[in-house]
Amino acid sequence: MSALAATFRRDLALMWGGGGGALAPLGFFLGATMLVPLAMGPERNLLAAAGPPLVWIAAALAVLATLERLFQADLEDGSLDHMLLSPAPLEMIVLAKGAALWVAVGVPLALASAPAAIALQAPPDLVPAIVLSLLLGMAAFIGVGLVGAAVTAGVKRGGVLIALIVLPFFAPPIIFGAAVAGGEHVGAALSVLAGFALAAIALGPITAAAALRLQAE
Amino acid sequence: MSGSGPFQDKPTIRVDALSVARGGRILFEGLSFTAEPGAYLEIRGGNGAGKTTLLRTLAGYLKPRAGRIAFDNAEDPALKLHFVGHQNGLKPTISVASHLRYWTGLFGGAGDADVAAEKLGLAALLERPARTLSQGQARRLSLSRLVLAPRPIWLLDEPAAALDANGKAMLAAIIDAHRAAGGLVVAAVHEPLGPTPSQTLTVGA
Numbered sequence: 001m002s003a004l005a006a007t008f009r010r011d012l013a014l015m016w017g018g019g020g021g022a023l024a025p026l027g028f029f030l031g032a033t034m035l036v037p038l039a040m041g042p043e044r045n046l047l048a049a050a051g052p053p054l055v056w057i058a059a060a061l062a063v064l065a066t067l068e069r070l071f072q073a074d075l076e077d078g079s080l081d082h083m084l085l086s087p088a089p090l091e092m093i094v095l096a097k098g099a100a101l102w103v104a105v106g107v108p109l110a111l112a113s114a115p116a117a118i119a120l121q122a123p124p125d126l127v128p129a130i131v132l133s134l135l136l137g138m139a140a141f142i143g144v145g146l147v148g149a150a151v152t153a154g155v156k157r158g159g160v161l162i163a164l165i166v167l168p169f170f171a172p173p174i175i176f177g178a179a180v181a182g183g184e185h186v187g188a189a190l191s192v193l194a195g196f197a198l199a200a201i202a203l204g205p206i207t208a209a210a211a212l213r214l215q216a217e
Numbered sequence: 218m219s220g221s222g223p224f225q226d227k228p229t230i231r232v233d234a235l236s237v238a239r240g241g242r243i244l245f246e247g248l249s250f251t252a253e254p255g256a257y258l259e260i261r262g263g264n265g266a267g268k269t270t271l272l273r274t275l276a277g278y279l280k281p282r283a284g285r286i287a288f289d290n291a292e293d294p295a296l297k298l299h300f301v302g303h304q305n306g307l308k309p310t311i312s313v314a315s316h317l318r319y320w321t322g323l324f325g326g327a328g329d330a331d332v333a334a335e336k337l338g339l340a341a342l343l344e345r346p347a348r349t350l351s352q353g354q355a356r357r358l359s360l361s362r363l364v365l366a367p368r369p370i371w372l373l374d375e376p377a378a379a380l381d382a383n384g385k386a387m388l389a390a391i392i393d394a395h396r397a398a399g400g401l402v403v404a405a406v407h408e409p410l411g412p413t414p415s416q417t418l419t420v421g422a
Contacts, residue, residue: 006322010311017310078304082362084278087295087325216278 003088004096011100021069022104025062029109032058033116044121051120052130053178055113059134060141060170066105067145067162070097071153071208075215080153084216090209094150098142098205106138117181126183129190133180136193137173143200144169150208153215172196228288228297228369229253230275230401235284237270243282244270245420252403252416254369255396259414260405266421268405269302272372275403276300288370296325298370303378305359309348313339313358316347317365326366333364337387352379357387364391371395373404385411 015022036054040047074080083093110131117130148166152158173196179189229252236246244267252258262268273279275286276298291297307316317330317339334340337357342350350358356379363371371392377385389411392402396412404410 003323003325006319010308010315010319013311013315014308073308076304077308078302078306079308081276081278081300081302081304082306082320082323085276085298085300086323087293088323093323217280 003086004092007083007093007096008100011097012104015100015104021066022108025066025105026108026112028065029058029062030112030116032061033113034119037119037121048121052117052122052126052181052183054120055116055130055134056137056174056177056181058116059109059113059137060174062109063105063138063141063145064163064166064170065159066101067149067166068152068159070101070146070149071212071215072149072158075153075212080212080216084213090212091205094146094205094208094212095201098146098201102139102142106142107135110134110138122181123183126181126186129186130181133177133190133193136190136197137177139197140173140193140200141166141170143197143202143204146204146208147211150211150215153212169200228291228401230370230403231285231287231289232275233285233287235271235274235286236282237267237274237279238282239267239270246283248284248418248420250416250418252401254399254401256401256415257392257396257412258401258403258416258418259409260403260418260420261407262405262420268420269374271420272300272374272403272405273302276372296368298372299324299363299366299368300372300374301359301363301376302374305355307347307350307355307358310346312344312346313350314343316358317343317361320362321365324362324366324368326362328365328367330365333361336364336391337361338383353381353384356380357384360388360391363395367400369400371400371402371404373402375406376404377406377408377410 033055036051037047083090086093113134114127114131117127122130144166148162151165152161155161173193176189176192180186231251233249235248237244260268260271274281288297317333321330334343337360339358339361342354376388380388392412395402
């Protein structure tokens with residue numbers, strides 16, 4: 001098994017096994033989106049106009065909460081020292097960790113957006129596009145989030161700092177994701193999201209690995 | 218002891234006028250030594266003398282303030298060394314067997330997980346999650362990667378910490394086997410580990 005496959009498997013096991021952290025963001029996401037119809041009252045038209053883009057806000061905040069411990073745990077328990085001695089480049093190990101986070105948290109959130117979008121009065125024929133947009137959006141959030149998580153790995157209670165670092169970079173996917181959820185220029189918005197996701201996947205691990213090398217000092 | 222095993226062409230450590238600082242304070246200056254294949258170098262020094270900093274510098278985690286570290290004959294620089302620090306790098310919810318599998322992959326190991334488990338007395342613990350291990354068992358698990366993924370240079374920081382007499386004997390046995398194979402061991406210790414050091418180095422004042 002290669003270093004990358006081993007890292008991917010281990011992180012999946014950590015997130016889904018024995019009280020892992022993957023259920024918490026899913027619960028947060030479903031809870032937040034299910035409360036919106038209750039808070040906005042029985043006015044269907046109001047909900048249909050304002051509701052669907054809220055799945056994007058809830059998803060962004062849900063994934064943000066998973067970032068704080070992503071590298072901090074590895075720094076504290078010495079695992080980062082091990083990663084630096086792997087024959088695989090740290091950038092690729094970071095990418096494998098990001099891929100595991102996408103599979104463990106991003107994909108379930110994107111799939112959960114289907115019932116959430118319907119509850120928020122999204123037109124049913126738009127639901128597949130919303131799910132697809134969130135699959136791309138989660139990759140973009142995680143690519144950017146890797147950098148925030150790596151930079152703040154050595155900071156106790158670094159959650160607020162991560163939010164300050166990554167939220168500005170969450171803005172473009174949210175803008176185009178909300179366009180998809182609102183049913184405007186769906187094809188074009190999906191293309192832009194895909195482009196942003198690719199850029200984040202390519203650049204995030206490189207930047208995050210550079211930050212982690214400094215953390216090992 | 219001269220190297221005659223699989224590591225005989227593998228690195229020699231040459232340290233020349235090494236100076237390291239931590240938090241703006243110089244820990245030691247002008248440290249020079251050479252360690253050949255088959256050598257076992259013990260690093261001595263009081264608390265805070267710089268033993269851990271020296272090992273982390275040799276491992277490449279820290280940059281020296283001055284001086285030079287060279288690994289001669291390093292065939293594949295990415296596979297030249299292991300570092301065993303104070304932290305064991307274990308995840309509480311993951312089993313012993315999963316840790317062995319992960320390290321085999323991560324370190325590009327060609328070793329046999331069963332052999333490694335046997336040599337460090339982990340065979341009966343394979344299905345146990347790491348959070349149920351005692352301190353000494355956790356340390357033995359951490360040491361198992363030395364056997365899992367053979368690499369010529371071992372940098373060990375207080376490797377016998379928390380080990381019982383049995384564990385110390387296992388550690389001494391894998392160090393002896395490693396030296397006999399032409400490997401090289403540098404260990405920071407307070408108490409002698411057992412194997413006779415080929416060289417003792419004292420750092421700090």
